[in-house]
Amino acid sequence: MSEILLQVQGLGVTYASARGKVKALEGLDARLHRGEFLAVLGPSGCGKSTLLKLVAGLLRPSAGRVTLAGEPINGPRPDVGIVFQQPTLLPWQSTLNNVLLPIRTLRRDLAQGRRRALELLQLVGLETFANHYPGELSGGMQQRVGIARGLVHDPALLLMDEPFAALDAMTREHMMLELQRIWMATCKSIVFITHSIPEAVFLADRIVVLSARPGRTIRELSIDLPRPRTVATMGEPRFNSICNELRSLFTELVHFN
């Protein structure tokens, strides 16, 4: 496989809150190769969003090292895109302007950005809602706007925090296929956080499974199902046996909890 883009070693994050200290992550190891699709799977509250914020440069580690292309991360970078767990849209801006936000803050070409934003809105099925405001969209629609925004500046590394969790089964399937298509066409590197075992198995080259809080890596799994994967892939015995394996691992995790 190609060079390592993202390297996480012995990562620990402790939040200091009014209730005292909360260890969100402890001794986490992971890596991401350039062009790889990595899924992070873990029980609720184990620190997945925390991990993503760290990689995005929004949070400093309390222990351990995180490097991106060999350099320690010391702040947000323009070649990283992020899709948050909540849609996090600006309610006073139209759908189109929300998608254009990174183009504006990163001072990219606006005309080109607008074309790309409209393409992406079409891709997420919201082309007719370009001039609507977030308050006029459903939760799932808002989440799709967030996905388009994460992709609009064509980042080399894309961080996605349970992006499909709020979508209905049909839309989710469609979005999974589209994400795979975009990834295969653009050779991005993706860190994809999810609760859903089939989603992880369908999309990822590799899956990292985290323990309950404080999160650390307890299992790594390469998925060598052939690409492009299709709806039919989800019916294959290989697919199902991997899912079952992960499911039993998860049942154990929850028991330990």
Next chain:
Amino acid sequence: MSEHAKAVFYPIITLIALLALWVVAIRVFKVPNFVVPTPEAVVSSLRRGYIDGLFWKHFLFTLQSTVFGYALGCSLAFLLGCAFAESKTIERLFYPYVVALQSMPKVALAPLIIVWFGFEMTSKVVMVVLVCFFPMFINTVVGLRQTNPALLDLMHAFSASRWEILLRIKIPSAAGHIFAGLQIAVVLGLIGAVVAEFVSSTRGLGYLINAAAVNLETDVMFAALISLSVLGISGSFVIRMLHGRIVFWDKGTATRTEDVAE
């Protein structure tokens, strides 16, 4: 009858009832005119004042000093509020004095302000600036501080500058609070103008009330009070309308504003 018609019609019933009560009470209890004027006297005083033109200069004087003072005080409060919310240093330098000034009843400064700024409009404007400043300032600071941290994370993640974060995120987030401040400042500003006129002036609706009191012209006093109410209500109405238009995304405050209107 539709809800809307009821909303217009019912208050009119109350008004007519109150007017009737007013007239009857004066007749029955034989209240002399220099204590409570009849509605007819008030109406004719209003007509004389505004058609013959004696009231206009007072009305415009109060209107002008309130509008200038309001615009100046609110702008100043907004800018300083932004500086305060953005810089810990500025906050540390001024916080104790802001608190001290805020808890002081500003109208008590009126005589001093007259001494410093004279009997003309300047002193009235300064008074209005002073009373408008604090509600606007506090609301701006509180509003800016309450920005959703997830939106700040979003802006940081996309490398937005501090200036962009203030303009694109914090100020729109604070808009509801800022308009609440503007709303309070309308009423307070009018109070400030009238108080300054009471203390010393040669014009203004406050002056008019004072002058009429000396001659026991209660009909003129009532007419001036009604004029002041019209100013206050119109000002509040304009701000409420702008609030609904500008902060269109904030369903919470939009409904709240309507509740007040009905």
